[in-house]
Amino acid sequence: MATQAHCAYAFECLVASFEQRQPLPLAQVEELWEQYHASSEEDVENEGDGELERDETKNAYADKRATALPAAILQHVKDSAVSSDSSLPSITSTSSTSSRKGDVGTPATSQSSLSSLGRGRPRPREKHPLFVTWNTTSRNGDHNLRGCIGTFQPQELEGCLRSYALTSAFEDHRFSPIPASLLPSLSGHVTLLTNFSEPTKDPMDWTLGTHGLRISFSHNGRRYGSTYLPDVAKEQGWTKEETLVSLMRKAGWSGSNSGWARIWRDGKGELIRYEGKQIGLDYPEWREWRDWVQDGGVRHEAQN
Structure with missing residues (x-):
């Protein structure tokens, strides 16, 4: 089944294309996504203990989060990201779309960087048929389709996700390419397809909401x-x-x-x-996670 980490990787690939950088590898996104939500749960558990003064709490919090991400990961994130105070370019041209689509595998530089992180959890080379869907949310809360393309041919998950995250964003002929200006209103959805039936001549041999x-x-x-x-x-x-x-x-x-x-x-x-359950993620949720990664695993408290 698809996960929100898969959606986060789709966003990572899309934003990386605007920022003209390599995206973080899927395995790294999955691990950092897990760490991010684990740290969030710890924050909830620790709310209200009130035993430290505000400054002491803040210092202890920073010290704890500073060790959340290994130095090698931080360096890789730093190398792959643009300056945090620079804005996204308003790219609407599709002149480089074909090159994006063709570059569906994990780049050699990303693979070598991933190896250098010394990750202890090798991942199987999963293959799935899948679809990536992009929607926008209007000010009144309406959801509008902005791109949906996928494949019924099982493909290696990382390359397939990356390819169709970009193809559905830039090459769905029903829509103009998604510009960077739409990112704040965007939601990304991933569906991994399973349980294919044999062909049937009966057009009613299926169940609403299931198939x-x-x-x-x-x-x-x-x-x-x-x-x-x-x-x-x-x-x-x-x-x-x-x-x-x-x-x-x-x-x-x-x-x-x-x-x-x-x-x-x-x-x-x-x-x-x-069959296949669609899992979704909004851009603000991805942005909050990505800022946490960029800042070395430090979750900033809201200012009063």
């Missing part, structure tokens, strides 16, 4: 195909029939609403169902 759909069908000598992730139909409040008609129209079919069933009755349609 994603991948369909293919023929009409007037032309082949069509499209997919909806498991959460789409439920979020839209569609029935099964409404979902199928919408999915067929998404594929480019322009028949009548009553004509969809004929295609399936004639045996010209095929459906594969799959």
Whole structure:
């Protein structure tokens, strides 16, 4: 199942592309994400003990957090980041998008830096089919799709996440490329796909809210195909029939609403169902974590 650390890595790759730097490796993001939330839980547990004066508490807090991240990690973060007081460039051009898309593996420099950290938890080279989705949130709280692209071919997780985080942000033909100015309103979502069924000719052989759909069908000598992730139909409040008609129209079919069933009755349609829980993360949550990493694991107290 996808995790928020996977979403954090998607944001890391997207922001790194704007800042023209290499992103932190996925394994490092996962470990630092875990450390960040562990430190947050410790802060909650320690609230209200009141045994130290404010200055003493602040000093002890800083001393404790200063050792949270090994020096090698801090150096790697420092080397890979832009100045903390510089703003993100407003990049809207896609002239370098193709080079971003092609560079889907972890760079050699990042791999060597990762090795130098002496990490004690080797990760298996997991392979997954997945989708990366970007949404924006308007001032009135409405969520709007801004990009969603993925693959049904199992691929190595780190490279696949990096590739589709950028491809869905910059190359979804339904939208203009995401500019840096939209980052504050952005949320990133990752869905790892599992439990694929065998193809079926029955268009109703699936469950609302549980299954994603991948369909293919023929009409007037032309082949069509499209997919909806498991959460789409439920979020839209569609029935099964409404979902199928919408999915067929998404594929480019322009028949009548009553004509969809004929295609399936004639045996010209095929459906594969799959599962996958979408996990999301908002940019402000990622930014807070990334500032914590940049500052060496020190969580700053809010100013009164």
